[in-house]
Amino acid sequence: MNKKFIQSSLLKWFKRHQRPLPWRKKYEPYHVWISEIMLQQTQVKTVLPYFERWILALPDIRSVARAKEDKILKLWEGLGYYSRARNLQKAARMIVKKFVGKFPRKYEDILSLPGIGRYTAAAITSIAFNQNYPVVDGNVIRMVARLFNDKRNTRLPSVVADYWKRAGDFLPKGRARDFNQAMMELGALVCTPNNPDCDICPLQKECLGYKKGTMLSLPNRGKKTKIKIIDVVLAVIRKGDKVFIQKRPPTGLMAGLWEFPGGKIQQGETPQSALRREIMEEMGITIKNLRPIMKIRHAYTRFKVNLHCFLAEMDKGKIHLSFAQKGEWVRLQDLRKYPFPAADVRLILELPKLSWTFFGPENFDITLIT
Numbered sequence: 001m002n003k004k005f006i007q008s009s010l011l012k013w014f015k016r017h018q019r020p021l022p023w024r025k026k027y028e029p030y031h032v033w034i035s036e037i038m039l040q041q042t043q044v045k046t047v048l049p050y051f052e053r054w055i056l057a058l059p060d061i062r063s064v065a066r067a068k069e070d071k072i073l074k075l076w077e078g079l080g081y082y083s084r085a086r087n088l089q090k091a092a093r094m095i096v097k098k099f100v101g102k103f104p105r106k107y108e109d110i111l112s113l114p115g116i117g118r119y120t121a122a123a124i125t126s127i128a129f130n131q132n133y134p135v136v137d138g139n140v141i142r143m144v145a146r147l148f149n150d151k152r153n154t155r156l157p158s159v160v161a162d163y164w165k166r167a168g169d170f171l172p173k174g175r176a177r178d179f180n181q182a183m184m185e186l187g188a189l190v191c192t193p194n195n196p197d198c199d200i201c202p203l204q205k206e207c208l209g210y211k212k213g214t215m216l217s218l219p220n221r222g223k224k225t226k227i228k229i230i231d232v233v234l235a236v237i238r239k240g241d242k243v244f245i246q247k248r249p250p251t252g253l254m255a256g257l258w259e260f261p262g263g264k265i266q267q268g269e270t271p272q273s274a275l276r277r278e279i280m281e282e283m284g285i286t287i288k289n290l291r292p293i294m295k296i297r298h299a300y301t302r303f304k305v306n307l308h309c310f311l312a313e314m315d316k317g318k319i320h321l322s323f324a325q326k327g328e329w330v331r332l333q334d335l336r337k338y339p340f341p342a343a344d345v346r347l348i349l350e351l352p353k354l355s356w357t358f359f360g361p362e363n364f365d366i367t368l369i370t
């Protein structure tokens with residue numbers, strides 16, 4: 001493999017074709033850090049509006065450290081993997097305390113921050129400070145596997161370790177910022193998973209995958225893991241013109257987000273019986289007048305949810321929360337001020353279509369939306 005050709009072709013291509021992304025304007029370390037955390041498991045086009053909003057609301061590290069958790073989670077709402085947002089704040093507080101509010105330059109210091117692993121530390125060190133650290137992400141793995149026509153299983157740690165070594169061998173010293181971004185950018189724009197545009201690729205001349213016609217079957221990612229489908233039920237419990245929401249525990253799945261109460265439907269249960277059981281277990285009350293509102297199918301990265309949504313009213317008992325941190329009765333129009341998981345947001349966006357039911361006569365009819 002002609003290393004010099006790969007290096008110069010990639011650098012030239014990046015100079016001409018890189019996207020004008022906001023964190024590339026000045027390579028401000030704070031901006032690079034936020035972008036790298038947002039880009040974990042998420043595409044650039046999804047991240048862009050989140051990034052702009054975040055920087056506007058929290059212009060520097062100290063403002064992240066000072067912000068209320070609900071503000072952080074609201075800015076993150078819909079991006080998923082909420083531990084990333086909470087770790088950002090933990091890291092910001094650590095930077096204020098340990099590094100006087102200035103983003104550290106040393107790889108080891110960056111790696112010591114919460115939420116930052118080997119890839120992110122190397123990406124920030126190279127992109128923000130142009131230090132000679134290679135990076136290997138999904139885009140780089142795909143491109144290198146095709147370039148070398150490498151059919152090994154890229155889920156194996158030994159294979160990934162080899163890719164880190166290769167990325168290090170290819171890195172032109174003093175050009176890490178551009179070279180690392182060039183590899184990731186070519187993987188994102190040209191050497192794409194299903195439709196690599198080999199005709200315009202600057203590496204075509206050296207690419208063994210292209211020469212052998214194997215590029216579409218690479219990288220080899222081993223056996224696919226089956227995505228689990230979970231049936232969940234929830235209640236929009238109303239009292240006058242307000243509905244009940246609760247804040248999830250501070251740790252675990254979707255920690256700290258707000259939600260409508262409910263839970264998993266167990267084997268042999270109907271959605272209604274599961275909901276009655278969940279509400280009794282979580283809130284210590286019984287509910288009445290259950291009406292189905294809608295069913296939402298939502299795909300998270302590792303599982304899919306069938307969300308059965310009901311409208312209900314409190315029947316007997318005094319609310320005593322056994323699962324959530326706290327609960328609140330909130331007017332429909334104020335729901336969007338709280339950070340919710342993506343599936344709940346979809347329900348909230350539909351609720352105004354039913355809003356007449358919240359203010360109308362008691363014996364209303366609910367239309368099943370889906």
Ligand code: SF4
Binds near residue numbers: 190191201209
């Ligand atoms: Fe990817 Fe095709 Fe370029 Fe090879 S020639 S690196 S397969 S886009």
